[in-house]
Amino acid sequence: MAPELLRALEEQQERFLAELEELVALETPSDDMHALDSFAETLAARLKSIDDGRVDLIRNEANGPHVRAEWGEDSDDQPVLLLGHYDTVWPLGTIDRLPFRTTDRRAYGPGILDMKAGLLQALWAIRIYRQRGGNRPLVLVVTSDEEIGSESSRSLIEAEARRCSRALVLEPALDDGRLKTSRRGLARYRINVTGRASHSGLAPDAGVNAIDELCEQLQRIEQLADPAQETAVNVGVIEGGTRFNVVPASASCEVGVRVKTHAEASRIASSLSRLRPRHEGASVEVRGGPLWPPMELTPATADLARQASALADDLGFELGAGHAGGASDACHCAAVGSPVLDGLGAVGGGAHAEDEHIRLSEIPRRIALLVRLLETARPADEGAPPIQTASAT
Numbered sequence: 001m002a003p004e005l006l007r008a009l010e011e012q013q014e015r016f017l018a019e020l021e022e023l024v025a026l027e028t029p030s031d032d033m034h035a036l037d038s039f040a041e042t043l044a045a046r047l048k049s050i051d052d053g054r055v056d057l058i059r060n061e062a063n064g065p066h067v068r069a070e071w072g073e074d075s076d077d078q079p080v081l082l083l084g085h086y087d088t089v090w091p092l093g094t095i096d097r098l099p100f101r102t103t104d105r106r107a108y109g110p111g112i113l114d115m116k117a118g119l120l121q122a123l124w125a126i127r128i129y130r131q132r133g134g135n136r137p138l139v140l141v142v143t144s145d146e147e148i149g150s151e152s153s154r155s156l157i158e159a160e161a162r163r164c165s166r167a168l169v170l171e172p173a174l175d176d177g178r179l180k181t182s183r184r185g186l187a188r189y190r191i192n193v194t195g196r197a198s199h200s201g202l203a204p205d206a207g208v209n210a211i212d213e214l215c216e217q218l219q220r221i222e223q224l225a226d227p228a229q230e231t232a233v234n235v236g237v238i239e240g241g242t243r244f245n246v247v248p249a250s251a252s253c254e255v256g257v258r259v260k261t262h263a264e265a266s267r268i269a270s271s272l273s274r275l276r277p278r279h280e281g282a283s284v285e286v287r288g289g290p291l292w293p294p295m296e297l298t299p300a301t302a303d304l305a306r307q308a309s310a311l312a313d314d315l316g317f318e319l320g321a322g323h324a325g326g327a328s329d330a331c332h333c334a335a336v337g338s339p340v341l342d343g344l345g346a347v348g349g350g351a352h353a354e355d356e357h358i359r360l361s362e363i364p365r366r367i368a369l370l371v372r373l374l375e376t377a378r379p380a381d382e383g384a385p386p387i388q389t390a391s392a393t
């Protein structure tokens with residue numbers, strides 16, 4: 001039955017691509033409320049049309065609405081969570097410069113890999129799962145702010161992950177198609193340095209140079225990186241001073257820190273909290289903290305990955321799992337103890353880059369895999385799902 005499912009999906013490629021083109025054309029930069037709102041309305045309408053999905057738009061002051069949809073009868077089974085985001089890193093109008101196009105068995109377009117194609121694959125998987133008689137409770141959450149830190153969606157994601165038996169996350173796969181079972185976390189810190197302004201010619205000694213102070217602090221901050229542990233420190237923004245002839249009274253920078261383990265996250269946080277000024281009269285303030293905690297591989301997640309791999313075997317393709325250097329909302333699911341499989345979305349390359357694309361041949365496989373993952377999911381209290389699946393019926 002599974003190869004039949006795959007064949008049916010292969011025959012519907014044109015229709016999938018037509019729907020995908022519409023989603024890509026509806027641009028969704030994370031900071032454009034109007035654009036986000038109209039995409040959310042479109043998505044909600046599509047979700048309602050999938051077997052009477054019960055859909056809510058969860059509005060918030062900071063960002064566009066988050067979209068939550070539910071299927072399945074009321075039962076004691078814990079729902080399965082499907083999770084994605086619909087915002088992209090691309091500003092409005094990018095579509096005019098980089099229009100949707102297919103060539104060489106690939107489809108291109110802004111946000112197509114991260115993650116409009118993954119979202120559409122999930123919609124198709126839910127529809128097919130329901131058509132095949134699946135009726136376990138499903139919750140789909142699609143947020144509007146993942147590309148800017150998930151601050152307005154975090155509590156929603158955590159709450160849903162807590163009450164669901166597992167989270168299936170629709171971020172792109174690793175470049176070679178593997179799933180993502182661990183991720184580095186990402187923290188954002190802002191360092192504010194205050195000095196004292198003065199005339200740099202007449203009274204330089206009356207001033208305290210905030211830029212000098214910040215530069216010394218940066219040297220210490222960059223030393224917190226530890227390549228052996230994959231802990232990376234990126235000073236991404238710096239600003240300070242007013243004029244070339246004034247001793248600068250203020251300077252600041254923004255630092256992104258990526259860590260593979262909770263232990264490293266704590267080490268960085270405590271080191272930064274101990275920064276003290278080197279120059280008399282200067283002060284140093286550290287703000288910020290983790291946006292996403294690291295997602296460390298757990299036995300429950302490894303079990304899920306083995307199950308997915310067995311299902312892929314049945315469908316006729318190989319599927320491994322690995323580590324991703326970037327963070328995603330899967331990290332929030334893992335942080336509340338949910339077994340989580342990430343990278344279930346599209347396969348391609350160039351996320352956040354001009355050549356962002358998906359590989360067309362992977363679309364049917366990924367949809368079919370999601371359908372089978374929904375069909376074989378078991379409530380958490382029945383223990384880990386079986387590694388061997390009976391010949392995909």
Ligand SMILES: [Zn+2]
Nearest residue numbers: 114115146171
């Ligand atoms: Zn993404």
